[in-house]
Amino acid sequence: MDTERTIGEIVAEDYRTARIFEKNGVDFCCNGNRRLVDVCIQSGKNLETLSNEIDEILNSKKEQYDFKTWPLDLLVDYIEKKHHRYVELQIPVVQGYVEKIEKVHGKLHPELLEIKTLFLESSEELLSHMKKEESTVFPQIRKMVQHETVVGAEQNASFGGLKSSIDMLMNEHNTEGDRFRKIASLSNDYTPPLDACNTYMVAYSLLKEFEDDLHLHIHLENNILFPKATAFADELMS
Numbered sequence: 001m002d003t004e005r006t007i008g009e010i011v012a013e014d015y016r017t018a019r020i021f022e023k024n025g026v027d028f029c030c031n032g033n034r035r036l037v038d039v040c041i042q043s044g045k046n047l048e049t050l051s052n053e054i055d056e057i058l059n060s061k062k063e064q065y066d067f068k069t070w071p072l073d074l075l076v077d078y079i080e081k082k083h084h085r086y087v088e089l090q091i092p093v094v095q096g097y098v099e100k101i102e103k104v105h106g107k108l109h110p111e112l113l114e115i116k117t118l119f120l121e122s123s124e125e126l127l128s129h130m131k132k133e134e135s136t137v138f139p140q141i142r143k144m145v146q147h148e149t150v151v152g153a154e155q156n157a158s159f160g161g162l163k164s165s166i167d168m169l170m171n172e173h174n175t176e177g178d179r180f181r182k183i184a185s186l187s188n189d190y191t192p193p194l195d196a197c198n199t200y201m202v203a204y205s206l207l208k209e210f211e212d213d214l215h216l217h218i219h220l221e222n223n224i225l226f227p228k229a230t231a232f233a234d235e236l237m238s
Contacts, residue, residue, distance in 0.1 A: 003051055007039055008032025008223035012068055016057050018215065020050065029218035030170075030177035067224050072232065073145045075225050076138045083217035084130045087210075091123045094210055097203035105200060109193065111186045118186075119207070122179045129172050137165050141229050144236060162233050166226045173218045180211045 007028045011018050021028040026039055036054075040047040067075060098119050102112040140162050184190065190208040192201045 003037040003040075003047060004035055006033050006035055008219070010036065010054060011219055012223045014058055015067070015216070015219070017054050018219070020053050020057070022215075024050065027177060027181075029215045029222060030174045032219065032223045067220060071145065072225065072229055073142050075220065075228075076141050079217065079220055079225065080134060080138065083213060083220070084134070086213055087126055087130065087217075090206070090210055090213075091127070094119065094203070094206045095123060097199060097206055101200045101203045104197075105195075108195070115183050115186050115207075118179050118183050122176055125172065126176060129169065129176075132165075133169060137162065137169065137229075140165075141225075144229070144232055163230055166230060170222055170226065173222060176214065177218065180214060183207060184211065 007021060007026060009032075011021070011028045011032065018028055024043070024045055026043065026045075034042075036051070037047060039045070040050060067078075070078070098112075098116045102116045106112050144162075187204055187207065190204040190211075192204050196204075
C-alpha cells in the first residue's frame with residue numbers, strides 16, 4: 001500500500017476499505033484529501049497494521065461497483081436517483097421516530113433533544129443542498145458531457161463557474177459530516193441504552209443507516225464525481 005495516497009483515493013478505488021476507516025474513526029468522505037500516513041500520525045494509528053488491512057481488501061475479489069470508471073453523467077444519475085431519493089424518503093421516517101423517542105424518553109435521556117435538533121437541522125440543509133445540486137451543478141456536468149467536442153465562450157463561462165459551485169457544496173458536506181459526528185457521539189455510536197424500547201432501538205438503527213448512506217453519498221461526490229468534473233472542465237476550457 002502506497003501510504004502517500006489519500007484516504008479518499010483509497011476508498012474511491014474500493015469502497016470496501018471504508019469499513020476499515022469507519023472502524024478506526026477516520027472520516028474518509030468529508031476529509032478524504034488527507035494522506036494515509038498523515039492520518040496515522042495525527043490519530044496515533046499503526047500505519048503498518050492499517051496498510052496491511054487495506055491491502056488485504058484490495059487484493060481480494062472485488063464485487064461492488066467500480067464507480068471510478070463510470071461516465072460522469074451516469075454517476076450523476078446514480079447519485080440523484082439512489083442517494084437523493086433515499087434522503088427525501090427517509091427524512092420524514094427518521095424524523096418521526098426521533099421526535100417520538102425524545103417525547104417519551106427525553107426526561108431520562110436529555111441528549112435526545114439535541115439529537116432531534118441536529119437531525120432536523122441536517123434535514124433542512126440536505127434538502128436545500130440537493131436542490132442546488134440538481135438545479136445547477138448536475139445540469140452543468142451533464143452539459144459538459146453532451147458538449148465535450150464543441151465548447152464556446154458561453155459554455156466556458158458556465159464550466160468555469162463550476163469550481164466555485166463545487167467548493168461551496170463541499171463546504172456544506174463538511175457541515176453535515178460534523179453534524180452527524182455529533183449525533184453519533186451523543187448516541188454512543190447509535191447504541192441504545194439499557195432501558196430502550198423497540199421504538200428507541202429502531203430510531204437509532206435508522207439514524208445509523210441514514211449516516212452510512214450519507215457517507216457513501218458524500219464520498220461519491222467529494223472523492224470521485226467532483227474531482228473528475230473539475231478536471232474535465234479544465235480539459236474542455238484548455
